[in-house]
Amino acid sequence: MTNKKFVYFFGNGHAEGHGKMKDVLGGKGAGLAEMTNAGLPVPPGFTISTDACIAYYENNRSLSEEIQAQIDAALAHLEETLGQELGDEENPLLVSVRSGAKFSMPGMMDTVLNLGLNDRTVHGLEKKTNNPRFAYDCYRRFIQMFADVVMDVPKHEFERIIDRMKEERGIELDTDFTAADYQEMIEKFRTHVQNKSGRNFPQDARTQLNMAINAVFESWNNERAIKYRQMNDIPHDLGTGVNVQTMVFGNMGQNSGSGVGFTRNPATGAREFYGEFLSNAQGEDVVAGTRTPLKLEEMKKVMPAAYEQLCEISDRLERHYNDMQDYEFTIQEGKLYMLQTRNGKRTGAAAVKIACDMLDEGLVNEYQAVLMVEPQQLDQLLHPVFDSKNDFTVMATGLPASPGAAVGQIAFTSQDAVRMAENGKKVILVRIETNPDDIHGMEVSKGILTARGGMTSHAAVVARGMGTPCVAGSSDIRVDEERKVVELRDGRTLMEGDFISLDGTKGEVYLGELNTIDPDLTSGDFGRFMLITDKIRRLGVRTNADIPRDAQVARDFGAEGIGLCRTEHMFFAPDRLSFMQKMILAETTVEREKALEKLLPMQREDFRGIFRVMDGYPVTVRLLDPPLHEFLPGREELMVELALLKERKADPEKIREKEDLLERVEELHELNPMLGHRGCRLGITYPEITRMQARAILEAACEARKEGVDVQPEIMVPLIGTVAELRSQRDIVMDVAGDVFKEQGLEVPFLVGTMIEIPRAVLTAGEIAEVAEFFSYGTNDLTQTTFGYSRDDAGRFIRYYLEHGILPKDPFQVIDRDGVGQLVKMGVERGRATRPNLKIGICGEHGGEPNSVEFCHQIGLNYVSCSPFRVPIARLAAAQAVAKEKIEAGTGQK
C-alpha cells in the first residue's frame, strides 16, 4: 500500500485535480479538471494518474490492487453522479478511455470510445435513444476500436469486412447501412476477433475497462511513442495518464456534432474565432477527413445557441489560461460539451503576434510574453519565403539543408558563380558536392544545390553558416560538372544560366523563377518582440562571422559584436591558396616568411572590412587553427596518382615532383588530426604565422581607426592547454603590436585572450587567467575531448546511443550539462577567482542552441556567439532564461 492518490474525479462543477497538475494528470486530465472547476460543461469522469502508469510498469505491467480499488471507487462515484451503471442493461454507462501525457504526443498513444457496450447493454442504448441504427453503429465501432487497440486485431481487417458487405449490398457509404446490416456486421466482427486473437470479445464491461486502461499504459511504450519522445526531447520515464470519461455523442443526428477550435488563428496569430465543425459526427470523423468539415463560423447558422456558448467559452478559456487554446467539443442533441483544451500549436509568426497582442491586451506581462515563442520558431521568420501564389513545379527534392527561398541562374563552378555574380546575375550554385575551394562561389550565390552529401556535408554546414538556402544530396539530379549539364529524372536537362528556384526549408527545387517575399526584421511584431527580449536578457549575443557579408547579416539580426572570426577560411580563395601552400611547403623560415608576406595584405584587407561593419563593437579574431595538411592535396589521391604515373611509365621528372609533394604531405599526415598539430601548436612551432596574423589584425585596426571606425579588436589564441602556450603567443602579439603602433603612429586598445576548449585549459584556468584577458569556450572541441568523441566520426554510434537511451541528447547539439557543463562552470569559477572581471563567452555551435544558452546564462557567462541566423534565437533564449528565473522567483508573474 502506498496510500497515494492515483485516481482523480471530475464532474458536476468540481474536480479533485486542477490545471497545474500536468505532471500527475497529464495535459488532457489537467485540462478537464481545470475546465470542470471553471464551470464549463465537461462530461464527468476520472483521470488515472501518470504515477499509476509508472507503478503499472514497476508492478510487472499490471495494476496493483490499491489502484484497482481507487478506480472502483471513482467509477462508483461516476455511476452515482449520472444515475447510470457500467454494464447495466437498462441504462448503461458508456465511457471513453483516452491517454494523456504531460507533454502532448498527438496520435501516438491509444484511445477507446463507446466502452461499456456488449450484447446486452446495446439494447439498453437502443431503447434509451430510441435509435437502433445509432446503437448498433456505436457497438460495431467499439468492437473495431477495442479489438485494434486492446486485442491486436488490426483495424484495416475490419474495414475489409465492411467493404465486402458494401459490395454484397451494392452500397457505397456507411450511411447507407441499416440497423440490421450493423447487427450482421457485429456478428462478423466478433467472429473475426475470435479467429484472429483466439479469445472471445469480452462481454463484461468492467473487464473491458481494465483491459483498455492497461492498453493505454502499454501504448506509452509503443514504438512510435518512443520515437516521438526521442524526436521531441520528452523523457521516457514520465508515463501517461488515462482519462475515463462519460461518452457524449456528436453523431446523434443533425442537432449533434463535433469540432475543434482555436482561440486565435494558429497560422497568423490573428484574434479570430477559428476552427472546424462537422454535424452528426464524432470527434474522430472531424480529423479523419472522410467528410469535409465546415468553418466554425458556419455553426452560427445551424446551431446558434451552441455557437454563442462556444464563443463565450473560448473567450473564458483564453483568459483563464493566458495563452491561445486549442480545444475539442461535442454537441449532443443541442447541448455543448467541452472534451479537451490545451495550449495551441502555432507558427512562428503567429507565436510572435499572439505574444505581442496578449501583452497589449494585458493578458501577460513581458516575461510571460517572451516565453510564448519557441526560440527555434524564429528561424521561420528570418528567411525569404516563396509567395504562396506561385505555381509550383517540383523538379527535384533533397535534404532541407539550410532554410529559406532562393531564385537564380545555374552556375556549375565557383569561378562561374563569381563571374556571373559580378555581372549582376543572381546565381544558384549547382555541384555534385562542394569543398573548401568553392567558398567564394558559395559566398556570391543566392542558393546552393548539391547531388551528394547529408545534413552535415560541407555544403550544408557552410550554407547554414552563411544563411544561404541550400538543398543538399538530391538524388533526383545528375550533375555533370565538366559538360555543365544537370540531368533530371525525366530526362530533361538544364544548362548554365537556366533559372531554378529552391526552398531550403522544404528541400524542394522548382523549375523557373518563383516570386519570393523577404522577411521584415525590424518593424512590426517581430521587431518589437526582439526589442523586448533585449530589454530582459542579461547575456550578450555576438556572432560567428568570417567575412563582412556575414557580419552585416548578423548586425541586422542584432549581434553585438563578433565572438569568433575564423581566419582559415580566408586562405581558401584560389589566389591565396597557392601562397598558403608555398608557406606550408617551405623548408626554411625565410621561405615561409616570404610566402606569409604575400598573405599579409590580403588578411589585412579582410580584417579591415570586418572592422568597418562592426564599428563600435568588439571583434574577436581567432589565430590560425586547422592542421596545415587541410590546405594540401589529399594523401590518398596523391598515392593513387603516383601509382598510376609509375604504372604508365610517365616522365620521371613528373614522378619525382609528385613524390616530393607526397613526401611532404606524408610528413604532415596525422592519424588523429583533431588531436594533432593545430591551434596554438602551429603558432608556437611556426611563430612567423602568428606574427603575420597579429600584424594583419593590428594594421587593419589602425587603418580602420584612421577612417574613424571605432575598432575593438580581441585576438584569440586557439587550443590552449597550458599557460606557457598562451604566454608564448601573447609575447609575439605584444611584440608585433609595439612595432605596428610605432609604424602607424597611433595605438589601438586591444585584448589578448584564449579559447577554452581543452580539458586541461579548464583545469588550469586559474593560471591561464593570469595571462588571458578573456576566455571564449569552444564547446565543440571541449565536447570532443571531454567525451572522447570525434565529431567527424561519432555520428554513427551517437545515433545508436540516442536510439537506445544511452545518451539523452546529442552532446554536439545540446550542451552536456552533467559533464562538459561541469567543466565550463569550473573554468568560469577558476578564471574569475584569478581575474574577477574576466570576460567569458562561448563560440561553439551551442551558442545558438536555446537549452545551452540558458545554461550559459545560469553560470554567468558574459555572452554567447553563434552563426548569424541564430542570433535572434539566442537573443530570445537569453531573455527566456531571465524570464524563467523571474517567474520562478515570483517576481515575474502576471
Place this chain on the structure above:
Amino acid sequence: MTNKKFVYFFGNGHAEGHGKMKDVLGGKGAGLAEMTNAGLPVPPGFTISTDACIAYYENNRSLSEEIQAQIDAALAHLEETLGQELGDEENPLLVSVRSGAKFSMPGMMDTVLNLGLNDRTVHGLEKKTNNPRFAYDCYRRFIQMFADVVMDVPKHEFERIIDRMKEERGIELDTDFTAADYQEMIEKFRTHVQNKSGRNFPQDARTQLNMAINAVFESWNNERAIKYRQMNDIPHDLGTGVNVQTMVFGNMGQNSGSGVGFTRNPATGAREFYGEFLSNAQGEDVVAGTRTPLKLEEMKKVMPAAYEQLCEISDRLERHYNDMQDYEFTIQEGKLYMLQTRNGKRTGAAAVKIACDMLDEGLVNEYQAVLMVEPQQLDQLLHPVFDSKNDFTVMATGLPASPGAAVGQIAFTSQDAVRMAENGKKVILVRIETNPDDIHGMEVSKGILTARGGMTSHAAVVARGMGTPCVAGSSDIRVDEERKVVELRDGRTLMEGDFISLDGTKGEVYLGELNTIDPDLTSGDFGRFMLITDKIRRLGVRTNADIPRDAQVARDFGAEGIGLCRTEHMFFAPDRLSFMQKMILAETTVEREKALEKLLPMQREDFRGIFRVMDGYPVTVRLLDPPLHEFLPGREELMVELALLKERKADPEKIREKEDLLERVEELHELNPMLGHRGCRLGITYPEITRMQARAILEAACEARKEGVDVQPEIMVPLIGTVAELRSQRDIVMDVAGDVFKEQGLEVPFLVGTMIEIPRAVLTAGEIAEVAEFFSYGTNDLTQTTFGYSRDDAGRFIRYYLEHGILPKDPFQVIDRDGVGQLVKMGVERGRATRPNLKIGICGEHGGEPNSVEFCHQIGLNYVSCSPFRVPIARLAAAQAVAKEKIEAGTGQK
C-alpha cells in the same frame, strides 16, 4: 639592496654554509663547506650562491653592487687568512673559479684555474716556488683556459700554437718545454688573444675574477647545459653557484699529485678503496687521459703518509654522508687537500649492493636504503648480459630499443620463426620492420633486429612490452625478406639459420654465438633489496600482460596480479585474424555471431592459460578496445591496388571483390580513430562481441577453478564516458555469467569495473561508481583527451615544446600532475564518495614510471600496473614514496 647573503666563506676549519645547503651553495659549494666544518683539509675560499646567479640574470646579466661588495669582503677575508693578496707581485693569491649547481652537471659548465696570474704576479710565483718553469707553465695554462672560457677564443687554437712550437723545436712532449719556451708561448698566446678577441688579455687580477665569475654564470645557459638539464629533468631556473678557492698545485714535483676516489667500488659496490692517482699533475690531467693514472692503492708506495690520511678521510666522508662518496683531492708537496666530495654515481648492481651493505653496517635504515637506488637503474639487473669474456665483433649498430642480450639463429618471417622455435631452435627475428602480423614470430624469438623504425616503432614497443631484446632501425644492414638474406656494409651476407647475438641495451649486433649470463632475481642482494621494498610499500604492483609467457615473467618480477590483459592482441594470429575479419565484414548479427563462435574457444584457451599462471591473484581483462578497421587491410593500399587493377583492365570479378572490401573499409574508416568507434562503443553497438568475450572469460574461469586454480577474474569495460554505457555492458556480462555458471555447475566470484580514461568519466565518477566495482585509470588515453594530444601525432610538437620550455616534461612519460593529475585525484575522490572501498588502480604506461608511481601513492590508489620489466621499478618507486614520507615526517630518519 636585498640584505641577502650571497657569498659564503669557508676556511680554517669553519664554513658559513653547510652540507644541506645544496639549493643555495650548489653541490660542490655545499660539499666544500661540509668538509671544512668537518675539519678536513680544504683550501679556503668562498662560494657565491645560486641566488646570485638568478640575480645576475634578473639584473641584465651583471652583478649588482651589493653582490660585488660581498665578494670583495670575502676576498679580503681570504687574503687575510692566507697572508696573500690577489694581484700582489710578491706573494700573489691564486684561485680557481668553478661552477657548482644543485644537481651535478659534470663538464657542462665552465672552470678557470690559476686565476690571479699576470705579467707581474707570475714573477712572484716564480720566486716563491723557486720554479720558473712551473710558474710560466701555470701562466700559459691560465691564459689558455681564461681566453677559452671567458673571451671566446677556442682552446684548440692555442693547441695549434703549441704544436707549431714543438715542431720548430723538434720536441714531442710538453715536459720537454723549458721555462724560456713557456715565456715565448705566453707572448704568442697574448698576441693571439688580442688578434682574435680585439681585447688585451686582462692584467688586473680583480677584473680577471669578475670576468670569470660572470662567465661561470653565463655558462649556466650555454647550449650543452640546457640540453643536459632537459635530458636529466633538472629545472632551468635553479642557477649555479660559483666557488672561488685558493689554488693548490698537484704539479709541483714528484711529491705532488692529484686524484679522484670513491669510498666504494662504483661498478660493483664492493667496499674497497677505489680511485685513480697521477703524480706531478693537476686534477684536469687525471681526467684528460694524456697520461695513464695509477690505481689508488699504488699511491701507498709513493706517498704513504698522504695515502694513510686519504684512507682515513674516505672513511670519515662516508660515515658523514651516509652514502658512497666520489671525491677529488690534490697533494701539494706532500700535503693533502680535499677539493670536492659528492654522492658517487654507480651502476645498478653497485647501488643495490651498497644499499644492502650500508644497511648491514648500520649506516642507514631501511627507508634510507631504498632511497639509495634509482628505480630506473634496476632495469640493468633484469636482463641477461653478455659475458665480458666474449670476443666481440660488432657487425652492425642500431637503436637500443629493448634491453638485454640475446643469441640465436636468424629467421626472416614470423612463420619461419615459429617453425624454427617449434624445432627447439633459438631464434632471432630479422625484419625490415615488424607489424601486428608478426606478433607470434616475435613471441617465440629470443631477440629482434629491424632495419627500419625508431624507439617507438612497432618492433621496439612490442619488444619492450615482452622484455625481448631488440635492436631497431639498424642502417648497417639491408634485409631482403624475399630472398631471405641480410647484407652487411662490408658486403658479407647472412642467411636463415646463421647465428647472431644482439645487445639491446647497447644497440649492437655481433656475429656468431656469444655467451650470456642470466640475471639472478631472487637470491643475493637484489632479491633481498626487493623484499625490503615490498615490506615498506603500500601500493600494490600488478602487470600489464596479454599472454601466459609475459604473465610468468611478471610473476617472477614480483607482480601481484594482472592489471591489464588486452584481448585484441589475441586476434592478430593468422588463424584468428580471418575470423576476426569475417566478424567485422559480417552484414548481419547472425553472420557476426557465427564468426564470434569460432573465436570463442580460442579466447577461452588464452584466458585459461593466464588464469593458471596467475593462480591466487586477480586478473583484470579488458574487453575489446581498438577500432575494428585495425583488423582490416589498409585503406590507402586498397585504393592504390584497385586503381592499378582497373588500369590493367583486370578480371572484373576481382575488381568487384576489391571494391566491396574497400567499401566496407571506407565505411569503417575514421578521420580520428582515437576518438571514434572503439572501446565500449563497440561492445554496445555490437553486444554480441561483449557476450562472446564475457563467455570466454567466465568459461575459462570455471574450467581453471575445476583444475584447482584460485581464479579472480575482473572484467573491465574500456572507454566509459557515461554510467549508461557501463550499465549496458555490465548487464550483458551479468546475463552471460548467469548462463555460464548454470551450464558449468559452479559459480566463480568476479568483479565488473571500468577504465577511467575519458574526462567525462572522471567528472561523473560518482555515478559510475554506483555500477563499477573497480576503477582502473588509463592514463594514456586520459592524457590524450585532457591535453587534446594524439599520442601518435604529437611527438613532433611535444619535442619542440620540451626544447622551448613550454612543457616541463613529456606528459605521456611522466604524469602531468597539474592537469591530468587533478582529474585522477578528482575521480578517486568522487568514486570513493559513492563507494568508500572502491578499488582503484592505474594501467597506463605511467604505472611503471617512478615519479608517476609516487603520485599514485600520494593520492591513495590501490595499485599500479605496468609492463613486466617495469614491475621491480614500480615496487621500488612505491617503497620510495613511503620512505620519503617517513623521512619527511621525521619518523624514518636514521
